[in-house]
Amino acid sequence: MADAALAQTYARAVFEKAVEKYTRDLHALDHAVTNSNLLTRLDNAAESFESKKALINGLVPAQADPEVRNLALLLASKNQMHLLADVVNAFDHLVAQGTPGALGIVTSAIALTAADKEKLEAKLRAQYGDQLNFEYRLDPTILGGLIVRIGDVVIDGSVSGKLAVMKQKLETAR
Numbered sequence: 001m002a003d004a005a006l007a008q009t010y011a012r013a014v015f016e017k018a019v020e021k022y023t024r025d026l027h028a029l030d031h032a033v034t035n036s037n038l039l040t041r042l043d044n045a046a047e048s049f050e051s052k053k054a055l056i057n058g059l060v061p062a063q064a065d066p067e068v069r070n071l072a073l074l075l076a077s078k079n080q081m082h083l084l085a086d087v088v089n090a091f092d093h094l095v096a097q098g099t100p101g102a103l104g105i106v107t108s109a110i111a112l113t114a115a116d117k118e119k120l121e122a123k124l125r126a127q128y129g130d131q132l133n134f135e136y137r138l139d140p141t142i143l144g145g146l147i148v149r150i151g152d153v154v155i156d157g158s159v160s161g162k163l164a165v166m167k168q169k170l171e172t173a174r
Contacts, residue, residue, distance in 0.1 A: 012151070016151070016152055019095055021065060022065060022067070022068065022091070023091070023092070023095060025061070025064040025065050025068040026068055026071075026087070026088045026091055027088060028061050028064065029059065029060055029061075029064065029068055029071075029072055029084065029088075030084050030085055030088045032059040032060070032061075033059060033072075033081065033084055034085070036055075036059055038055050038059070039081055039082060041055060042055060042056070042075075042076045042081035043076075043079050043080070043081050043082050044079065045079050049076070049077055052073075052076040052077070053073060053076070055076075056069070056072045056073055056076055057069075059072070060072055071087070072084070075087075096128075102128065102129070102131065102132055102133070102150060102151060103132075103133050103134070103135060103150070104121075104124055104128070104132050104133065104134045104135070104148060104149070104150045105134075105135050105137065105148070105149040105150075106120065106134060106135070106136050106137070106146060106147075106148050107136075107137045107138075107139050107142060107146065107147040107148075107149075107158075108136070108137075108138060108139070108142070108145075108146050108147075109138070109139065109140050109141075109142050109143055109144050109145070109158075109159075110138070110140075111136075111138060112136065117134070117136070120146075120148075121134055124148065124150070128150050128153075132150065141160060142158035142159065142160045142161070143158065143159035143160050143163075144158065144159040145157040145158040145159050145161070145162070146158065147161065
């Protein structure tokens, strides 16, 4: 079990880095295309693919993932570079929703009732996507409230978390 949890931690780290890199590269490409005033040429059916390829190679950052470069070439080859901003927005939306079947880990000091779980799950699915799955854990050390982890997002509504914040504020106020 400990090995499976460790493997999951490593897998999550790799996944988050991949999403971070694709997000950064897609936004850099979109920014470059928007600021270059080349969109008309990249969408022009009369422009040769070789010419478009040269333009894209000048726009795509050298360190960009090859898949992002290939996406730009595909859009240009189909005279659909105008869709790039929509593709980036849709990607951002998918990232915000989390992966299909993403896991929400809910930690509480006491066991939640079925009704409490249902209400919480409905709210979280509305915010993070319908494919969200849940795992419930008990940890009496949080004293009360909930801690919810979905990917790298942590929502700490625990009593112990609020006490820690108050302690930090008091220490900084001295």
